[in-house]
Amino acid sequence: MFIFSYWFSRLVAADPGRKRLKTASKATISVITAVVIMLIVLKAAGSSQITAAILSGVIGLMGILVVNDETTKAKKVTTVLVALSSAVSLGIGSFLSRYGQAENVFLVLLVFLSFYLQKFGIRYFSLSMVAFMSFYFASILHVTFSQLPWLLAGVIVGACCAFIYNFVIFKDRPSNVLRSSMKSFHIQVNLVLDLIIELIQKKQIEPAQIKQYNRNIKKLAEYARVASEELGNTDPHDIWPGVTAEQMRLYVFDTVMLLQTYSPAIRKLSELKAFNHFDIQQVLLKLVESIREAEVLNENPTHSLTDAAQHLQELRQKLSELEPQDERYKDWLYLIRRIETISNHVIDEAYELQQAIVKQEKQPQKEAEEQEDEEDNDEEKGLKPSTKKSIQAVITAVATLVFGSFLSPSHQYWALLAGYLVLLGTETIGSTFVKAVQRSVGTLLGAAVGFVVASYVSPGILEVTLLFICVFMAFYFFPITYSFMSFWITMMLAFMYDMLLGGISESLLLARVLDTVVGVGIGLAVSALVFPKRTRDKITDTSVEYVAALKEFVHTYLHRFTKQYAFANLADKGMELEKKLKQLHVDSDPIIKGFVGRSRLQQFLTVFTAINYYAKHLVASSTRNEAFYKESEFHGVVKEVEEKVASNFTQLEKALRGERGTYVYTLEDVRQKIEQSLDYFDTSVQSRNLQHLQLLHNIYYVWKINQSVVHLAKDLGAEEISNED
Secondary structure (H helix, E strand, O other): OHHHHHHHHHHHHOOHHHHHHHHHHHHHHHHHHHHHHHHHHHHHHOOOOHHHHHHHHHHHHHHHHOOOOOOHHHHHHHHHHHHHHHHHHHHHHHHHOOOOOHHHHHHHHHHHHHHHHHHHOHHHHHHHHHHHHHHHHHHHHOOOOOOHHHHHHHHHHHHHHHHHHHHHHOOOOHHHHHHHHHHHHHHHHHHHHHHHHHHHHOOOOOHHHHHHHHHHHHHHHHHHHHHHHHHHHOOHHHOOOOOOHHHHHHHHHHHHHHHHHHHHHHHHHHHOOHHHOHHHHHHHHHHHHHHHHOOOOOOOOOOOOHHHHHHHHHHHHHHHHOOOOOOOOOOOHHHHHHHHHHHHHHHHHHHHHHHHHHHOOOOOOOOOOOOOOOOOOOOOOOOOHHHHHHHHHHHHHHHHHHHHHHHOHHHOHHHHHHHHHHHOOOOOHHHHHHHHHHHHHHHHHHHHHHHHHHHHOOOOHHHHHHHHHHHHHHHHHOOOOHHHHHHHHHHHHHHHHHHHHOOOOHHHHHHHHHHHHHHHHHHHHHHHHOOOOOHHHHHHHHHHHHHHHHHHHHHHHHHOOOOOOOOOOHHHHHHHHHHHHHHHHHHHHHHHOOOOOHHHHHHHHHHHHHHHHHHHHHHHOOOOOOOOOOOHHHHHHHHHHHHHHHHHHHHHHHHHOOOOOOEEEOOHHHHHHHHHOOOOOOHHHHHHHHHHHHHHHHOHHHHHHHHHHHHHHHHOOOEEEOOOO
């Protein structure tokens, strides 16, 4: 029963905000509606041009998928322009069809524009993409002027269907997306808490349980990123009156940190036999269960956070009863305190959210310090990336047209389309290689399965239904894996060929697979030989961006201790670091999946992951309100730490770029000086000692970050020097 409940919850939470479901549903229904309407119109007019119905479905699909402007108003304009772009492209295609190679020249021009115009905005890319696909369609079918009116009618019907489903029936409702995202987040939180309860109850923790926990934590971090992004689009006050985006982000951040803290702490407590102390085990169980049962965003919660607060107080009481000097407890008391600290943050943030909802009063947003956006004056020398990519695309297009005409003269554009798509959205040789393999494997499997299924299914309602299922599955799984999309698209084409050609042959599908392999192979070769962007260069760029963001993050954190009333929205900055770390993992994926240099890169990523973990602790364990220290001595210490750590970040950036002569400060002498200057026995300075202890607590993870930065820099050839050198 538990297993069924677990997987049902996973399924419900698997699509945060139900974005994939909504997009795939819109695309599929838009295609179905456009095709059905055109078929009805064609039948009523006595026309047999079924290609107009197919084109209508294509435009209905693309009007959903390629329109990605930032605002609804801009999306509406782009949708109208999509119809115009397609109509113009079809008109030019029908005109050039009589002039031999002229249509190939124009097709190559469209390939160039679809890549080059990306630098001017997403709309230009969308229009170029639609123009390319429409001209591609016209070229394959050798459209003539006599066919053009019906095809234009198909374009209008397809665009209208896309418009209606995008902006009327399935119009964007950011508040619903945010609500659904938070629901997915809470479901995943409860799944992780269930696993934590199991870990606490177990006498011995199995490695399989740890793996399952870590997988769920990764899912939770992804859901937290989705929820955080939606908070940038929607004011949560519209859904939960009284709640601000800042409060919600901090709550989401703290919750993720709580669950990331639990796993290593509980694992270590289990190893140290801490749960043999029955009272500690039971109080921890009650605390976790009460947090799981709390209904944070419910206006009339049936389970209150009061229980969680009471159990947290019980835990504190148990801690006070245990003597730190006792050999039985000293090795694990600090772990309980760590759990107690972060649990306190989560309960406080959850309580604030509940009170804000109950009061339903609009809370004023804190204004961050004004920061001037620094313009990036370091313009890249030579050609810009968009220009390089467009040149690569043109060379790929010409080469695939030449090879395609020899391989399959009747389908010479298949290889072109494969080469075009494999370059789309890839920046490095490694990412192009991964996408080329995914597309080839997906096409091969899709062709094989599609051929087998099509041979057993007669043309009719069943085959049409399977075709539309393939459309839905392709675009539902597209954000997850490109292989799945290629698999379902190829199956869809197999059914389409079977219906249009009255049957499907092995040679046709074999030609489709061969053209795909040749197309992606040419695209990969061009990516590697013409303006190549090495995967390691991309990793370096992303690493430098992460370090620069981390430098600003630590500066903002330490700045609060020396400047009164300084505001720091560290939760937002922490989420931004999380996104950059994820991008670093994505950029590293081609090498991690390979063999050459994988081991060292994995170590490199491990250190960055550790740094990110320490950075999140600066948010989770720091003083949330004003943290200003009035003692001038503390100002000097914090400023010295800030300057040296900032210098280390700068030196690490240089080392990552391969510069020589870099150096880093260990700061161990500064740390030792701070720790040894605390006088525990002088009661006359008790208040000062309290501030001193607080300072040590607040900058503990700054030391951890600096140690990791020093380790990375030294590994890249930097020299280690002490603060006194």
